[in-house]
Amino acid sequence: MDPATGNSHAALLARHRAVLPDWLATYYARPIELTRGAGRHVWDAEGNRYLDFFGGILTTMTAHALPEVTAAVAEQAGRILHSSTLYLSSQAVELAERVAHLSGIPDARVFFTTSGTEANDTALLLATTYRRSNQILALRNSYHGRSFTAIGVTGNTSWSPTSLSPLQTLYVHGGVRTRGPYAHLSDQDFTAACTADLEEMLGQANGQVAALIAEPVQGVGGFTSGPDGLLAAFKEVLDRHGILWISDEVQTGWGRTGEHFWGWQAHAQAGPPDILTFAKGLGNGMSLGGVVARAQVMNCLTANSISTFGGSPVTTAAALANLGHLLDHDLQGNARRVGGLLRSRLESVAAGPGIVREVRGRGLMLGVELVEPGTDAPSAAAANLVLESAREYGVLVGKGGRDGNVLRVAPPLSLTVAEAEEGADAIGAALRRARSALEAGAGA
Template sequence: MSEHASLLQRHRAVMPSWVALNYERPIEIVAGKGNRVTDGEGNGYLDFFTGILSNMIGYDVPEVREAVERQIATGIVHTSTSYLLRGQIELAEKIARLSGIPDAKVFFTNSGTEANETALLLAAYTRRTDQMLAMRQSYHGRSFGAIGVTGTRAWTNLSYSPVHVHFLHGADRHLPQFKDLSDEAYIDVCVEDLRHVLATAAGGEVGALIAEPIQGVGGFTMAPDGLFRAYKEVLDEYGILLISDEVQTGWGRTGQSFFGIQSHGVTPDMMTFAKGLANGFAIGGVVARGDLMDALPAVGISTFGGNPIAMAAGNATLDYVLEHDLQSNAARQGETIIGGLRAAAETLDIVRAVRGKGLMFAVELADPATGEPSPPLAAAVLEATRERGLLVGKGGLYGNVVRMAPPLTLTDAEAAEGLAILTDALQSVNEAATS
């Protein structure tokens, strides 16, 4: 039995069956350097999914490693938020400034799920309501409240929730009633639908709209730029808050703006963040208007949120992103890869769409005979890229999307290499599906 097969057998004996694993023969990642990793059987890969967007600037980055080592050397790896935490204050100052939110304050958590729970709590308390708005095809985490605002059935375990949610259009241009509309016409239709929801389905006050500028689990589907600005004009009429879930779109990844929501020309009332900020160390948080953050009357702490190790990593990572202008690099490399994929897709019958911004892009697969979403083809591309030395992810409403988010430090040579592997894998799967 191979090393990976043995480990998989042990995994299945003690881990829940619903913990998803990639590949028919799952692999263990045991080492990483730069933008490459090595598995437990010695195979090397260029990583285009980075721990689900968490190793944002790659592996074994000296600036991050040394910052963490300096903190560990003090002997203080944890004290809790019951004490002043210098690194937490420094990182909060940077995030508050970058957010553009007036009089912003920051609360740190351990994950994006917990960050979204905190934002929902702030909205529910401030607005004195359990009613929320969310987007179809969205994903906001696996906890009770976060599942409630998740608009993807495959990730929703329960039909009841602590929040009462109305789901909006905005990232579903593929539907027949929308597919022929221009961006402007689609935005107009979505705004009118929002007004109709507020006039019909919503009973009384609504707390907030929570939305991902680019839907992660949804397969990197996205609203046209400007939709959330148009939505906020309506929300402001009712006093409804806007929460931007930046867990996957923050820190310059889209290339177009530092936070995804900024591409819509609007400043939200709150933003949630996590994943890449600490380059693999557990981190999450909310940045919100100070009056919203200060409104909660009950005492609150986060035992591990904002711990010294994560803060050291977070400060070093954010400084690295800013000092090396990685937003510009994301824009440049993304243009190369997305443009290359779109050119290749012209001759590939299995490709339904190529979409993305910066270093956040996806390929949607469909049955060449019927045009229907094809999860098996996405799985085949996942396997084909791994065989060729590239790690990618999978998602989408129907599980038929290959999604990728390489490190923001991706080089010209690595972008060309990744594009070549992707193109070759797609051509191979296309040939098998159409022969």
Template sequence: MTTDDLLARHRAVLPTWMPLYYDEPIELVSGSGRRVTDAQGRTYLDFFGGVLTTMLGYDIPEVREAVERQLRTGVVHTSTLYLIRQQVELAEKIARLSGIPDARVFFTNSGTEANEAALLVATNHRRSHQILAVRNSYHGRSYAAMGVTGNRGWSASPLNPLQVAWLHSGERLRGLLSRLDADEQVDAAVEDLREVLATQTAGDVAALIAEPIQGVGGFVHPPDGLFAAWKKVLDETGILFIADEVQTGWGRTGEHFWGYQAHDVTPDLLTFAKGIGNGFALAGVVGRAEVLESVPAISFSTFGGNPVSTAAGNAVLDYLLDHDLQANAARTGAILADGLRAAVADLDCVAEVRGKGLMLAVEFVHPGTTEPDPACAVRAFEACRAGGLLVGKGGLHGNVLRMGPPLTLTEEEARKGLAILVDAIRTAAAAGVPA
């Protein structure tokens, strides 16, 4: 079967609002380590990992063997109405690693479901449907999660079950706070929070939900310490803090195991997903028992924390810790970030290279301005693919390349990917210069 046949079939039965990457979409049919092969036999170095999900890379023996052991028992599903040893063991590990005291864990299938569960818990605990969220954020595609998503391109409905008030993001290029230095930005953001609470809310607010680094938003992040400054204000009236760690968790930032730790603060609730399953559907929310026990009726997740996914999750987490992949993310991420900044410093179409660890972005603008240039980003995106490198796209304006390689990335692979990236960016920049 040709890719063209599959593309035609895809378009015939799947909705148009499900985008496909590339002018000529590809089907990935095999993978090993940090490399994948498409249906035409072309191999690529993968710097996006299924949207930061194949955190260890492809065909990892320890994960495969753990899943196969569970499959051989014949028990693929039992539901949480029965004890699941793999689930309990994984919950124990995550509770311990979360940094949250007296923690409880509830498993779901996706980051969307995890954030939905966190919002359910927080609104029940506080008896309020008022939520603080951050501009340029993304928290999922379900009803409430979409309601706290501050990015118009991902807000598929104007309807909202929550009353949401919006805070300024960590945007460094545009917006009211972008002209300030880090300390001034934190001070201004705190003033903004106080003003929002005074003018846009009524009575008790349930929670603030925020990403330490905004994923879909283009890996934008605020100055370190902002969340702690915000939480001092939240604590005055008991407002909960939800850290959305769906993309920033598990050591990806290199600096810390969780993104929130860069702010010297502990959240009341933490949501996780993506990399913990390394491709298996696994996510959840962890929080203080007092908060997580706020659900006033029976609730469970049919597939969340199932035996196969949690078998994978245990193997992934053990591998991550045994191999100190957080340190590897810091080491290989520095090769990419430092190399990119040096190599494209002379290009005025590149406004910023940003991120932490193996969570990096390049933002494109029209030369000499801060006006977004999505066309240049697309050219670079396609040029990366032509050079044998898969990356992602994102940002509020669609003008950002996003990179989230597997945390097992080697230094040699980082340098190889860097060379392809630099060549692609320069090709894209040259193509945008009038003849």
């Protein structure tokens, strides 16, 4: 593959910069346009083919151009595109029934949105209204979306452009296992220390706290998480105070972690969350998110409310087809099996170059944390070099972490063994090239 981009991308980039915001992030020194996809592969506007290891930020959950989804979208679009929640929708009701059942939340109600940000925004509205408090607990290093409210509970400073917020947020430990003051502890002691920190934080709260919002695996934060059972220990504390638990499953839902259908199930000894949010993968690229909550919480709003675009006929038709394919083909099991192989292969290729601190994650949600050669210092430069080189070798990966030093590897859940091997080899080559570039720069 020719690593150089040509006039097509350069011309579009010039137009992009002339009309879109300067703060709108794009990947690569020479950004590319993706124009076609099939299975686990995508093509750019200049005809280059890539193995997609990021899936539009974990959104292409099953496969690009999945026939069941494209057929459902085309068929529904030929009937009616839009109606709004002011009218009944058989597709929306059927999808809500399936999601409510799968959620594990008793007496569940479902509200559809257009994104994960909007889903988390709605969850915060429900929790603060139900508890009559604007105080929220969140994890350090967290990310919950780009709305004004969601930014107010985001503990990752690189994605939080303002300190202004309608919420009073109290940040607790627990999102990052291998860095910070408790990293040296055993899992049991780590959980105890974080739970004690939570209790201490509640002692400083001014009145009652509405909810804890937590990603079971922190996505933008670099695919980090605490030990299994940590959120269950938290929930024991929350329940004593009547505080709600919001599980942000925007990235961890639908079986991506392999071991569980939802991320919260790694902490299932405490039972399901009070509120669960989802988005991304369910629509397989269509704009669909939502909130599941027990009826008492969901129905606490007393003002009128609708959604113009949430749960539209087209997006719910796509989601029904996509969810059916996911369940019928046991893609959660595939994520567990192929994800385990991919993690082993990534650990193998990461062992040589000396710039990888840790390979972590579960299922097809894997992070590779990069550091300066021979140190423990986070290296955004290394991550950028690997991101660029991986593209040149034909693989698209993501990037995250508070310091921008973590590769995010999250292919569609239908990834094959051969594709896992191919992608790991390409990442290995990119790691070796990045190490050479870093050494050359240090010696210049």
